[in-house]
Amino acid sequence: MKRTFCVALFAGLLVLGTFVTRSEAKPDTVKQILPGIWFREGDLTGKGHCNNIVIEMKDYLVVIDANFPSGAQMALADIKKLSSKPVRYVFDTHHHGDHAYGNPIWTKAGATTLAHQGVVEEMKRYEPKRWQGASKERKDVGDLKLATAEPPKQTFGEKPFVLDDGTRRIEFHHFGWAHTRGDGFAWLPKEGVLCTGDAATNGAYNFTGDGNVANWPKVMEKAAALKPKHVLPGHGEAGGIEIVNGERAFMLALHSAVSAEVKKGKKLADLVTLKNGAPAATAVKLPETVKNWVGNPFPTQVKDTFEEITAGKPHGDLPH
Numbered sequence: 315m316k317r318t319f320c321v322a323l324f325a326g327l328l329v330l331g332t333f334v335t336r337s338e339a340k341p342d343t344v345k346q347i348l349p350g351i352w353f354r355e356g357d358l359t360g361k362g363h364c365n366n367i368v369i370e371m372k373d374y375l376v377v378i379d380a381n382f383p384s385g386a387q388m389a390l391a392d393i394k395k396l397s398s399k400p401v402r403y404v405f406d407t408h409h410h411g412d413h414a415y416g417n418p419i420w421t422k423a424g425a426t427t428l429a430h431q432g433v434v435e436e437m438k439r440y441e442p443k444r445w446q447g448a449s450k451e452r453k454d455v456g457d458l459k460l461a462t463a464e465p466p467k468q469t470f471g472e473k474p475f476v477l478d479d480g481t482r483r484i485e486f487h488h489f490g491w492a493h494t495r496g497d498g499f500a501w502l503p504k505e506g507v508l509c510t511g512d513a514a515t516n517g518a519y520n521f522t523g524d525g526n527v528a529n530w531p532k533v534m535e536k537a538a539a540l541k542p543k544h545v546l547p548g549h550g551e552a553g554g555i556e557i558v559n560g561e562r563a564f565m566l567a568l569h570s571a572v573s574a575e576v577k578k579g580k581k582l583a584d585l586v587t588l589k590n591g592a593p594a595a596t597a598v599k600l601p602e603t604v605k606n607w608v609g610n611p612f613p614t615q616v617k618d619t620f621e622e623i624t625a626g627k628p629h630g631d632l633p634h
């Protein structure tokens with residue numbers, strides 16, 4: 315009996331092994347990147363959560379991204395196991411629910427939520443509509459019983475916001491509009507650690523609806539110029555500069571492939587097949603070199619890029 319179980323388990327591991335070759339995703343686990351810097355991989359598929367990064371300063375902790383409320387609670391529980399220091403700052407890399415709707419949880423826990431001013435502007439543009447939609451769809455958002463999203467309490471503009479207590483320095487930068495108008499990056503120059511939010515993801519997780527596909531590669535160039543040793547994305551596993559370079563290459567390839575079709579006089583219906591009103595398939599193909607970023611959202615990304623190119627302005631500026 316025991317032996318049969320072992321054989322079955324071994325066979326199971328072999329099967330599992332074939333599924334996890336492309337990715338070693340481990341949702342809801344915490345990994346130390348460097349002493350005092352932890353990467354918590356969020357469960358995107360099951361719970362819609364983003365990744366969180368926890369950075370230890372001399373007297374306090376900084377958390378990257380507020381996550382959804384349930385993600386914030388899970389991150390807080392894990393953080394208590396890492397350190398007894400309080401969370402003083404929580405940085406919203408952008409305004410999306412999976413990165414900012416947990417703000418009230420962190421505020422209640424005594425932290426100051428922080429973001430580029432573009433995050434507040436994006437919330438003014440899209441809220442309370444999205445919050446109210448999420449309140450109906452998600453128990454954790456609905457349970458907060460709030461009328462709208464809580465904007466970050468502290469903001470910065472073109473000049474980076476800096477935390478430096480002599481033991482560690484974190485710079486909060488805005489490099490322009492890629493994923494959203496408020497895209498923020500956390501950069502630790504001494505350790506070469508860059509937290510990118512969803513401006514650079516490790517996998518097929520790009521949402522282009524509020525984005526600026528044409529400008530996205532330029533933002534990635536500024537991020538790559540820092541020469542990060544560790545890139546900690548908003549979704550997908552931690553890695554190195556290849557995440558930023560790959561994201562740049564993907565956006566360049568997407569824009570140029572769709573541009574070529576527009577120049578040939580193709581219509582949206584020639585490029586994207588709809589199913590129940592939503593983009594389900596596309597005739598556009600990208601090179602193998604960017605396949606890490608091509609997945610389920612790809613037909614929607616092609617549609618958004620087509621609309622951006624034909625309207626002559628960023629997709630985020632179009633009514634949606």
Ligand SMILES: [Zn+2]
Nearest residue numbers: 364412512548
């Ligand atoms: Zn996200």
